[in-house]
Amino acid sequence: MSTAVRTARPVPSRRRLRRFVPPQHGAWAMLLLPYTVGVALVGPRWPHLPLLGAWLTGYLLSYYVFQAVKTRRPGRFADQLLAYGLVTAPLAAAVLIARPALLWYAPAYALLLAVNGWYAWRRRERALVNDLVSVVQSCLLVFVVATVAAAPLADVAPAFLALLLYLVGTVLYVKTMIRERGDAGYRRLSVGFHLLAAVLATWLHLLLTPVFLLLLARAVLLPARRLRPAQVGVIEIVCSLLVLAVVLVAL
Incomplete structure:
Protein backbone atom coordinates (compact mmCIF):
# COMPACT_ATOMS: atom_id res chain seq x y z
CA MET A 1 0.00 0.00 0.00
CA SER A 2 1.40 3.39 -0.95
CA THR A 3 2.12 6.15 1.53
CA ALA A 4 -0.53 8.34 -0.12
CA VAL A 5 -3.17 5.67 0.40
CA ARG A 6 -2.12 5.03 3.99
CA THR A 7 -2.31 8.70 4.94
CA ALA A 8 -5.58 9.48 3.15
CA ARG A 9 -7.76 8.72 6.15
CA PRO A 10 -11.22 10.19 6.70
CA VAL A 11 -11.60 12.90 9.31
CA PRO A 12 -12.56 11.22 12.61
CA SER A 13 -16.22 11.59 13.53
CA ARG A 14 -15.24 13.05 16.89
CA ARG A 15 -13.44 15.91 15.16
CA ARG A 16 -16.48 16.58 12.97
CA LEU A 17 -18.69 16.57 16.04
CA ARG A 18 -16.47 19.13 17.76
CA ARG A 19 -17.20 21.57 14.95
CA PHE A 20 -20.85 21.57 16.00
CA VAL A 21 -20.51 21.47 19.80
CA PRO A 22 -19.22 24.60 21.57
CA PRO A 23 -16.50 24.11 24.21
CA PRO A 152 -49.51 33.11 36.60
CA LEU A 153 -46.02 34.57 36.46
CA ALA A 154 -46.23 35.30 40.18
CA ASP A 155 -46.22 31.55 40.81
CA VAL A 156 -42.68 31.20 39.44
CA ALA A 157 -41.26 34.60 40.42
CA PRO A 158 -39.62 33.29 43.64
CA ALA A 159 -37.95 30.49 41.67
CA PHE A 160 -36.75 33.03 39.10
CA LEU A 161 -35.13 35.11 41.84
CA ALA A 162 -33.55 32.07 43.54
CA LEU A 163 -32.03 30.87 40.26
CA LEU A 164 -30.86 34.37 39.39
CA LEU A 165 -29.08 34.63 42.74
CA TYR A 166 -27.46 31.25 42.29
CA LEU A 167 -26.31 31.74 38.69
CA VAL A 168 -24.99 35.29 39.19
CA GLY A 169 -23.05 34.03 42.18
CA THR A 170 -21.72 31.14 40.13
CA VAL A 171 -20.44 33.47 37.41
CA LEU A 172 -18.53 35.49 40.01
CA TYR A 173 -17.22 32.41 41.82
CA VAL A 174 -16.02 30.66 38.65
CA LYS A 175 -14.14 33.78 37.60
CA THR A 176 -12.27 33.73 40.93
CA MET A 177 -11.37 30.09 40.27
CA ILE A 178 -10.18 30.36 36.66
CA ARG A 179 -9.90 33.60 34.67
CA GLU A 180 -9.60 36.00 37.61
CA ARG A 181 -7.74 33.69 39.97
CA GLY A 182 -5.78 35.71 42.50
CA ASP A 183 -7.73 38.93 41.87
CA ALA A 184 -8.62 40.19 45.35
CA GLY A 185 -11.26 42.56 44.00
CA TYR A 186 -13.15 39.80 42.23
CA ARG A 187 -12.94 37.61 45.30
CA ARG A 188 -14.41 40.34 47.52
CA LEU A 189 -17.17 40.93 44.97
CA SER A 190 -17.96 37.22 44.85
CA VAL A 191 -18.04 36.79 48.63
CA GLY A 192 -20.08 39.96 49.10
CA PHE A 193 -22.64 38.90 46.52
CA HIS A 194 -22.91 35.41 48.02
CA LEU A 195 -23.54 36.93 51.43
CA LEU A 196 -26.32 39.11 49.98
CA ALA A 197 -27.70 36.11 48.10
CA ALA A 198 -27.86 34.08 51.32
CA VAL A 199 -29.86 36.85 53.00
CA LEU A 200 -32.29 37.19 50.08
CA ALA A 201 -32.65 33.42 49.76
CA THR A 202 -33.55 33.21 53.45
CA TRP A 203 -36.19 35.86 52.84
CA LEU A 204 -37.61 33.73 50.02
CA HIS A 205 -37.76 30.54 52.10
CA LEU A 206 -35.89 29.19 55.11
CA LEU A 207 -35.24 25.89 53.32
CA LEU A 208 -33.02 27.77 50.87
CA THR A 209 -30.74 29.03 53.64
CA PRO A 210 -28.50 25.93 54.08
CA VAL A 211 -27.80 25.65 50.34
CA PHE A 212 -26.95 29.33 49.94
CA LEU A 213 -24.74 29.22 53.03
CA LEU A 214 -22.95 26.28 51.41
CA LEU A 215 -22.52 28.36 48.25
CA LEU A 216 -21.14 31.19 50.39
CA ALA A 217 -18.63 28.82 52.01
CA ARG A 218 -17.61 27.63 48.54
CA ALA A 219 -16.98 31.23 47.45
CA VAL A 220 -14.93 31.94 50.59
CA LEU A 221 -12.82 28.79 50.82
CA LEU A 222 -12.25 27.31 47.38
CA PRO A 223 -10.50 30.22 45.61
CA ALA A 224 -7.55 29.60 47.94
CA ARG A 225 -7.20 26.09 46.53
CA ARG A 226 -5.75 25.39 43.10
CA LEU A 227 -8.50 23.28 41.57
CA ARG A 228 -8.48 22.21 37.94
CA PRO A 229 -11.32 23.48 35.70
CA ALA A 230 -12.73 19.94 35.56
CA GLN A 231 -12.91 19.85 39.35
CA VAL A 232 -14.60 23.24 39.43
CA GLY A 233 -17.13 21.91 36.92
CA VAL A 234 -17.92 18.81 38.96
CA ILE A 235 -18.49 20.92 42.07
CA GLU A 236 -20.88 23.14 40.10
CA ILE A 237 -22.85 20.15 38.86
CA VAL A 238 -23.38 19.07 42.47
CA CYS A 239 -24.35 22.61 43.49
CA SER A 240 -26.81 22.87 40.58
CA LEU A 241 -28.50 19.64 41.62
CA LEU A 242 -28.74 20.84 45.23
CA VAL A 243 -30.27 24.15 44.16
CA LEU A 244 -32.69 22.33 41.84
CA ALA A 245 -33.86 19.98 44.59
CA VAL A 246 -34.30 22.66 47.24
CA VAL A 247 -36.02 25.17 44.93
CA LEU A 248 -38.55 22.54 43.88
CA VAL A 249 -39.25 21.57 47.50
CA ALA A 250 -39.32 25.10 48.93
CA LEU A 251 -40.91 27.14 46.15
Whole structure:
Protein backbone atom coordinates (compact mmCIF):
# COMPACT_ATOMS: atom_id res chain seq x y z
CA MET A 1 0.00 0.00 0.00
CA SER A 2 1.40 3.39 -0.95
CA THR A 3 2.12 6.15 1.53
CA ALA A 4 -0.53 8.34 -0.12
CA VAL A 5 -3.17 5.67 0.40
CA ARG A 6 -2.12 5.03 3.99
CA THR A 7 -2.31 8.70 4.94
CA ALA A 8 -5.58 9.48 3.15
CA ARG A 9 -7.76 8.72 6.15
CA PRO A 10 -11.22 10.19 6.70
CA VAL A 11 -11.60 12.90 9.31
CA PRO A 12 -12.56 11.22 12.61
CA SER A 13 -16.22 11.59 13.53
CA ARG A 14 -15.24 13.05 16.89
CA ARG A 15 -13.44 15.91 15.16
CA ARG A 16 -16.48 16.58 12.97
CA LEU A 17 -18.69 16.57 16.04
CA ARG A 18 -16.47 19.13 17.76
CA ARG A 19 -17.20 21.57 14.95
CA PHE A 20 -20.85 21.57 16.00
CA VAL A 21 -20.51 21.47 19.80
CA PRO A 22 -19.22 24.60 21.57
CA PRO A 23 -16.50 24.11 24.21
CA GLN A 24 -18.77 25.74 26.79
CA HIS A 25 -19.47 22.90 29.19
CA GLY A 26 -20.69 25.14 32.00
CA ALA A 27 -23.40 26.61 29.81
CA TRP A 28 -25.51 23.46 29.85
CA ALA A 29 -26.44 23.73 33.52
CA MET A 30 -27.39 27.36 32.99
CA LEU A 31 -29.56 26.35 30.04
CA LEU A 32 -31.29 23.36 31.64
CA LEU A 33 -31.76 24.45 35.25
CA PRO A 34 -34.38 27.22 34.65
CA TYR A 35 -36.25 25.05 32.14
CA THR A 36 -36.39 22.09 34.50
CA VAL A 37 -37.50 24.21 37.44
CA GLY A 38 -40.16 25.96 35.39
CA VAL A 39 -41.68 22.78 33.98
CA ALA A 40 -41.65 21.09 37.38
CA LEU A 41 -43.44 24.02 39.01
CA VAL A 42 -46.17 24.65 36.43
CA GLY A 43 -46.59 21.13 35.09
CA PRO A 44 -45.60 19.87 31.63
CA ARG A 45 -47.52 20.88 28.51
CA TRP A 46 -46.83 19.57 25.01
CA PRO A 47 -45.35 22.89 23.75
CA HIS A 48 -42.68 22.57 26.42
CA LEU A 49 -41.04 19.85 24.34
CA PRO A 50 -40.45 21.91 21.17
CA LEU A 51 -39.58 24.82 23.47
CA LEU A 52 -36.73 22.78 24.93
CA GLY A 53 -35.52 21.88 21.45
CA ALA A 54 -35.70 25.50 20.27
CA TRP A 55 -33.98 26.70 23.44
CA LEU A 56 -31.02 24.33 23.10
CA THR A 57 -30.55 24.61 19.36
CA GLY A 58 -31.13 28.35 19.59
CA TYR A 59 -28.26 28.58 22.04
CA LEU A 60 -26.05 26.60 19.66
CA LEU A 61 -27.12 28.84 16.78
CA SER A 62 -26.40 32.00 18.80
CA TYR A 63 -22.97 30.70 19.81
CA TYR A 64 -21.89 30.32 16.19
CA VAL A 65 -23.54 33.60 15.18
CA PHE A 66 -21.43 35.36 17.79
CA GLN A 67 -18.34 33.45 16.68
CA ALA A 68 -18.99 34.69 13.16
CA VAL A 69 -19.40 38.24 14.47
CA LYS A 70 -16.25 37.97 16.59
CA THR A 71 -14.03 36.60 13.82
CA ARG A 72 -15.63 38.64 10.99
CA ARG A 73 -15.62 35.37 9.04
CA PRO A 74 -19.23 34.14 8.74
CA GLY A 75 -18.31 31.71 5.99
CA ARG A 76 -16.16 29.79 8.45
CA PHE A 77 -19.29 28.87 10.42
CA ALA A 78 -21.71 28.48 7.52
CA ASP A 79 -22.32 24.77 8.18
CA GLN A 80 -23.17 25.32 11.83
CA LEU A 81 -25.36 28.35 11.12
CA LEU A 82 -27.30 26.48 8.45
CA ALA A 83 -27.73 23.30 10.47
CA TYR A 84 -28.86 24.94 13.69
CA GLY A 85 -30.93 27.56 11.89
CA LEU A 86 -32.88 24.89 10.02
CA VAL A 87 -33.61 23.07 13.27
CA THR A 88 -34.35 26.07 15.47
CA ALA A 89 -36.75 27.86 13.10
CA PRO A 90 -39.48 25.18 12.88
CA LEU A 91 -39.26 24.36 16.59
CA ALA A 92 -39.61 28.02 17.55
CA ALA A 93 -42.43 28.47 15.05
CA ALA A 94 -44.31 25.51 16.54
CA VAL A 95 -44.09 27.00 20.03
CA LEU A 96 -45.14 30.47 18.87
CA ILE A 97 -48.11 29.11 16.94
CA ALA A 98 -49.22 27.20 20.02
CA ARG A 99 -48.58 30.14 22.40
CA PRO A 100 -48.51 33.49 20.57
CA ALA A 101 -48.24 35.28 23.92
CA LEU A 102 -44.56 34.33 23.95
CA LEU A 103 -43.95 37.15 21.48
CA TRP A 104 -44.11 39.53 24.43
CA TYR A 105 -40.68 38.23 25.44
CA ALA A 106 -39.17 39.01 22.04
CA PRO A 107 -38.10 42.61 22.81
CA ALA A 108 -36.33 41.58 26.03
CA TYR A 109 -34.45 38.75 24.36
CA ALA A 110 -33.62 40.91 21.35
CA LEU A 111 -32.10 43.55 23.62
CA LEU A 112 -30.12 41.01 25.64
CA LEU A 113 -28.83 39.28 22.52
CA ALA A 114 -27.84 42.64 21.08
CA VAL A 115 -25.64 43.17 24.15
CA ASN A 116 -24.06 39.75 23.55
CA GLY A 117 -23.51 40.70 19.92
CA TRP A 118 -21.83 43.97 20.86
CA TYR A 119 -19.41 42.19 23.20
CA ALA A 120 -18.70 39.59 20.51
CA TRP A 121 -17.94 42.35 18.00
CA ARG A 122 -15.55 43.91 20.49
CA ARG A 123 -14.08 40.44 21.17
CA ARG A 124 -14.86 40.81 24.86
CA GLU A 125 -17.34 37.98 25.23
CA ARG A 126 -15.73 36.97 28.55
CA ALA A 127 -16.63 40.33 30.12
CA LEU A 128 -18.57 40.14 33.37
CA VAL A 129 -21.51 42.16 32.05
CA ASN A 130 -21.81 39.86 29.05
CA ASP A 131 -21.89 36.81 31.33
CA LEU A 132 -24.54 38.41 33.54
CA VAL A 133 -26.68 39.22 30.50
CA SER A 134 -26.54 35.54 29.54
CA VAL A 135 -27.65 34.60 33.05
CA VAL A 136 -30.68 36.88 32.76
CA GLN A 137 -31.57 35.29 29.42
CA SER A 138 -31.50 31.84 30.99
CA CYS A 139 -33.48 32.79 34.10
CA LEU A 140 -36.19 34.48 32.02
CA LEU A 141 -36.96 31.04 30.64
CA VAL A 142 -38.76 30.30 33.92
CA PHE A 143 -41.35 32.90 32.92
CA VAL A 144 -41.44 31.64 29.33
CA VAL A 145 -42.21 28.13 30.57
CA ALA A 146 -44.98 29.51 32.81
CA THR A 147 -46.48 31.44 29.90
CA VAL A 148 -46.52 28.27 27.79
CA ALA A 149 -48.57 26.64 30.55
CA ALA A 150 -50.78 29.74 30.98
CA ALA A 151 -49.70 29.83 34.63
CA PRO A 152 -49.51 33.11 36.60
CA LEU A 153 -46.02 34.57 36.46
CA ALA A 154 -46.23 35.30 40.18
CA ASP A 155 -46.22 31.55 40.81
CA VAL A 156 -42.68 31.20 39.44
CA ALA A 157 -41.26 34.60 40.42
CA PRO A 158 -39.62 33.29 43.64
CA ALA A 159 -37.95 30.49 41.67
CA PHE A 160 -36.75 33.03 39.10
CA LEU A 161 -35.13 35.11 41.84
CA ALA A 162 -33.55 32.07 43.54
CA LEU A 163 -32.03 30.87 40.26
CA LEU A 164 -30.86 34.37 39.39
CA LEU A 165 -29.08 34.63 42.74
CA TYR A 166 -27.46 31.25 42.29
CA LEU A 167 -26.31 31.74 38.69
CA VAL A 168 -24.99 35.29 39.19
CA GLY A 169 -23.05 34.03 42.18
CA THR A 170 -21.72 31.14 40.13
CA VAL A 171 -20.44 33.47 37.41
CA LEU A 172 -18.53 35.49 40.01
CA TYR A 173 -17.22 32.41 41.82
CA VAL A 174 -16.02 30.66 38.65
CA LYS A 175 -14.14 33.78 37.60
CA THR A 176 -12.27 33.73 40.93
CA MET A 177 -11.37 30.09 40.27
CA ILE A 178 -10.18 30.36 36.66
CA ARG A 179 -9.90 33.60 34.67
CA GLU A 180 -9.60 36.00 37.61
CA ARG A 181 -7.74 33.69 39.97
CA GLY A 182 -5.78 35.71 42.50
CA ASP A 183 -7.73 38.93 41.87
CA ALA A 184 -8.62 40.19 45.35
CA GLY A 185 -11.26 42.56 44.00
CA TYR A 186 -13.15 39.80 42.23
CA ARG A 187 -12.94 37.61 45.30
CA ARG A 188 -14.41 40.34 47.52
CA LEU A 189 -17.17 40.93 44.97
CA SER A 190 -17.96 37.22 44.85
CA VAL A 191 -18.04 36.79 48.63
CA GLY A 192 -20.08 39.96 49.10
CA PHE A 193 -22.64 38.90 46.52
CA HIS A 194 -22.91 35.41 48.02
CA LEU A 195 -23.54 36.93 51.43
CA LEU A 196 -26.32 39.11 49.98
CA ALA A 197 -27.70 36.11 48.10
CA ALA A 198 -27.86 34.08 51.32
CA VAL A 199 -29.86 36.85 53.00
CA LEU A 200 -32.29 37.19 50.08
CA ALA A 201 -32.65 33.42 49.76
CA THR A 202 -33.55 33.21 53.45
CA TRP A 203 -36.19 35.86 52.84
CA LEU A 204 -37.61 33.73 50.02
CA HIS A 205 -37.76 30.54 52.10
CA LEU A 206 -35.89 29.19 55.11
CA LEU A 207 -35.24 25.89 53.32
CA LEU A 208 -33.02 27.77 50.87
CA THR A 209 -30.74 29.03 53.64
CA PRO A 210 -28.50 25.93 54.08
CA VAL A 211 -27.80 25.65 50.34
CA PHE A 212 -26.95 29.33 49.94
CA LEU A 213 -24.74 29.22 53.03
CA LEU A 214 -22.95 26.28 51.41
CA LEU A 215 -22.52 28.36 48.25
CA LEU A 216 -21.14 31.19 50.39
CA ALA A 217 -18.63 28.82 52.01
CA ARG A 218 -17.61 27.63 48.54
CA ALA A 219 -16.98 31.23 47.45
CA VAL A 220 -14.93 31.94 50.59
CA LEU A 221 -12.82 28.79 50.82
CA LEU A 222 -12.25 27.31 47.38
CA PRO A 223 -10.50 30.22 45.61
CA ALA A 224 -7.55 29.60 47.94
CA ARG A 225 -7.20 26.09 46.53
CA ARG A 226 -5.75 25.39 43.10
CA LEU A 227 -8.50 23.28 41.57
CA ARG A 228 -8.48 22.21 37.94
CA PRO A 229 -11.32 23.48 35.70
CA ALA A 230 -12.73 19.94 35.56
CA GLN A 231 -12.91 19.85 39.35
CA VAL A 232 -14.60 23.24 39.43
CA GLY A 233 -17.13 21.91 36.92
CA VAL A 234 -17.92 18.81 38.96
CA ILE A 235 -18.49 20.92 42.07
CA GLU A 236 -20.88 23.14 40.10
CA ILE A 237 -22.85 20.15 38.86
CA VAL A 238 -23.38 19.07 42.47
CA CYS A 239 -24.35 22.61 43.49
CA SER A 240 -26.81 22.87 40.58
CA LEU A 241 -28.50 19.64 41.62
CA LEU A 242 -28.74 20.84 45.23
CA VAL A 243 -30.27 24.15 44.16
CA LEU A 244 -32.69 22.33 41.84
CA ALA A 245 -33.86 19.98 44.59
CA VAL A 246 -34.30 22.66 47.24
CA VAL A 247 -36.02 25.17 44.93
CA LEU A 248 -38.55 22.54 43.88
CA VAL A 249 -39.25 21.57 47.50
CA ALA A 250 -39.32 25.10 48.93
CA LEU A 251 -40.91 27.14 46.15
